[in-house]
Amino acid sequence: MKYVILIHSNPDPWGHPTQRFTAEGRELPDAEHERMDQAFEALMNEIVASGEFVTAEALGDPAASTVFGWTPEKHVVTDGPYAEAKEQLAGFFIIDVATRERAVEIADHFTQPGGTVELRPVMWPGGDDQ
Template identity: 65%
Template sequence: MKYVILIHANPEPWGHPTSLYTEEGRAISAEQHDEMDRQFDALLTEISGSGELVSAEALGDPATSRLFRWTATDRLVTDGPYAETKEQLAGFFIIDVESRERADEIAVQFAGPGSMVELRPAMWSGGDDQ
């Protein structure tokens, strides 16, 4: 079963890892950041080794995005960001796991200071949500 782990954050300025650029992330010590980095690296090593990690990407500043919309008369192009909220999509991971429970075990570890993680089943072409 494939799932997408969506990382939402509001880093200021925009940067990765987002925990270094959020208010909550700036409030914790360098030692805590180092430990979080160690734990995250261990998680990535684990899911890479098990074949559960399919792909991952950090995303650029939403202010640099372009939006393409279809209208009844034309296609409209505008500058981003799309969302009217402070939190924006900062990156994503695609995992392929045996169960929803395993996806939950992995996704919870992606939540960091100043971020929110969304776990969503991938939808197969022509099929239902998993």
């Protein structure tokens, strides 16, 4: 079963890892960031070794995006960001796991100061919408 882990955040300035650029993340001591970085690296090593990791990408600043819309008359092209919200999509990970419970277990490790994590099934062959 494939799932996407969507990382929503509001870093200022935009940067990765986003936890270091959010107001909440800047309040943490360097030792806590180091601990979180080591835990993340351990998780990545685990899911790569198990074959559960498919791919991941960090995304650039939403202000640099181009938004394409549709009307019956023409396509509408505007500067981003798409959402007029504080939190924007900062990146994603695709995992391939045996159960939803395992996906939840992995996604829980992606929580971070100043961010929100969304776990969603991938809808392509082999994906499920449960």
